[in-house]
Amino acid sequence: MAVTPPLRTVDTGAGFRHPLYQVMLETPGLTVGTAVLDDLLSWGLTKAMWIFPMATSCCGIEFMATAASRVDIDRMGVIVRATPRQADVMVVAGTITTKMAPRVLKLWEQMPEPKWCIAMGSCAISGDFYRNLYSVVPGIDTFLPVDVYVPGCPPNPEALMHGMMRLQEKIQRQRKGENVVPELNPDLLKITQPSVPRLNEATRSPTQTLEQERASENPTVDEETDPLVVPTSEPVPGLAPLAGADFQALLKELGVAELPTDGPPVIPAAQHLELARRLKGLGYRQLVTIAASHWPAGKGRKGADPAEVEHHEIAYALRTVGAGSRLAIWAVKVPVADPVLTLAGVFAGADWQEREQFDLVGVRFAGHPDLRRIMQTENATTHPLRREFPADAHLAPWR
Ligand code: SF4
Numbered sequence: 177m178a179v180t181p182p183l184r185t186v187d188t189g190a191g192f193r194h195p196l197y198q199v200m201l202e203t204p205g206l207t208v209g210t211a212v213l214d215d216l217l218s219w220g221l222t223k224a225m226w227i228f229p230m231a232t233s234c235c236g237i238e239f240m241a242t243a244a245s246r247v248d249i250d251r252m253g254v255i256v257r258a259t260p261r262q263a264d265v266m267v268v269a270g271t272i273t274t275k276m277a278p279r280v281l282k283l284w285e286q287m288p289e290p291k292w293c294i295a296m297g298s299c300a301i302s303g304d305f306y307r308n309l310y311s312v313v314p315g316i317d318t319f320l321p322v323d324v325y326v327p328g329c330p331p332n333p334e335a336l337m338h339g340m341m342r343l344q345e346k347i348q349r350q351r352k353g354e355n356v357v358p359e360l361n362p363d364l365l366k367i368t369q370p371s372v373p374r375l376n377e378a379t380r381s382p383t384q385t386l387e388q389e390r391a392s393e394n395p396t397v398d399e400e401t402d403p404l405v406v407p408t409s410e411p412v413p414g415l416a417p418l419a420g421a422d423f424q425a426l427l428k429e430l431g432v433a434e435l436p437t438d439g440p441p442v443i444p445a446a447q448h449l450e451l452a453r454r455l456k457g458l459g460y461r462q463l464v465t466i467a468a469s470h471w472p473a474g475k476g477r478k479g480a481d482p483a484e485v486e487h488h489e490i491a492y493a494l495r496t497v498g499a500g501s502r503l504a505i506w507a508v509k510v511p512v513a514d515p516v517l518t519l520a521g522v523f524a525g526a527d528w529q530e531r532e533q534f535d536l537v538g539v540r541f542a543g544h545p546d547l548r549r550i551m552q553t554e555n556a557t558t559h560p561l562r563r564e565f566p567a568d569a570h571l572a573p574w575r
Pocket residue numbers: 233234235236269270271297298299300304328329330331
């Protein structure tokens with residue numbers, strides 16, 4: 177199959193050797209008029225660069241400060257526009273994940289030409305200390321043509337301003353016909369070599385670029401998950417209603433005589449939904465967290481135990497609201513193949529927290545109304561917080 181040339185390439189300046197441009201240069205007198213006009217256009221171009229902000233994390237705060245009174249980037253003619261359609265420069269300030277990357281690329285492609293890109297901060301440049309994490313893109317130049325890198329963690333507003341000035345300089349030199357090639361530090365490139373070759377690397381395959389473009393065309397396709405419909409509205413029989421009893425008394429009733437010292441008490445899976453309901457009735461109205469962990473066979477909370485089967489342990493925390501707030505924490509332990517009853521019918525906030533634990537750990541929540549992935553890309557097939565998952569796993573075409 178014929179491979180279409182990639183749309184996104186690093187500008188080598190070759191376009192400025194156009195034959196028409198050469199004729200203009202060589203016609204006596206013509207350059208006098210065009211040079212003045214060209215200088216005026218270049219001046220206008222570099223003094224009216226509108227930024228599309230792609231600020232995702234802490235660097236975004238420094239980016240915002242650049243517009244404040246101390247630096248006041250407005251005085252360079254820079255206006256921040258929250259739309260790609262009227263912007264000239266995309267400033268990527270912060271960590272970009274594999275789930276964001278197709279959206280960022282789509283926004284980049286909605287910006288009209290000519291356009292430029294600034295990578296602000298070490299996360300945008302190389303992924304920084306998250307670069308080996310399953311979810312992080314190891315540098316935005318693996319899918320965007322970056323013109324200026326502004327290093328730092330975070331770079332301060334003055335550094336971003338300096339980056340804008342370097343970009344102005346680069347544009348002016350390019351408009352004068354100079355071939356401005358990207359500055360490369362080969363030793364640094366070796367150290368920060370990502371699993372996906374950067375756009376300006378010789379080993380980069382056009383297929384990689386095409387795959388990224390295709391992935392950005394429709395990144396919102398949801399995967400199919402089997403709906404596990406288990407009736408959850410009926411209380412578990414066998415428990416008398418409680419009035420005025422506190423959490424520990426409730427635990428005793430559930431057969432937890434002693435509170436363990438190495439973690440939350442483990443509640444039988446069949447009673448955990450009823451426990452949540454009763455606690456809510458006792459004033460524990462806020463769901464603080466749901467956090468699951470995966471334990472391989474022979475391992476458990478207390479360390480190595482040959483009798484332990486592969487299991488999930490899901491911890492829940494509720495608190496009472498108002499002064500003198502109290503916490504209720506418990507855990508449920510189930511073999512990996514078994515689902516756990518959802519709390520989505522008792523606490524609305526359980527909905528997305530359970531989706532997160534399903535996505536990252538692989539716990540199935542029976543009766544959940546919409547058990548879809550929430551953190552990872554829609555086409556992910558793995559659960560990265562399981563013990564066997566390699567920390568630096570690749571996820572094509574982004575990392
Ligand atoms: S480079 Fe540093 S400050 Fe910027 S987003 Fe990354 S961690 Fe935050």
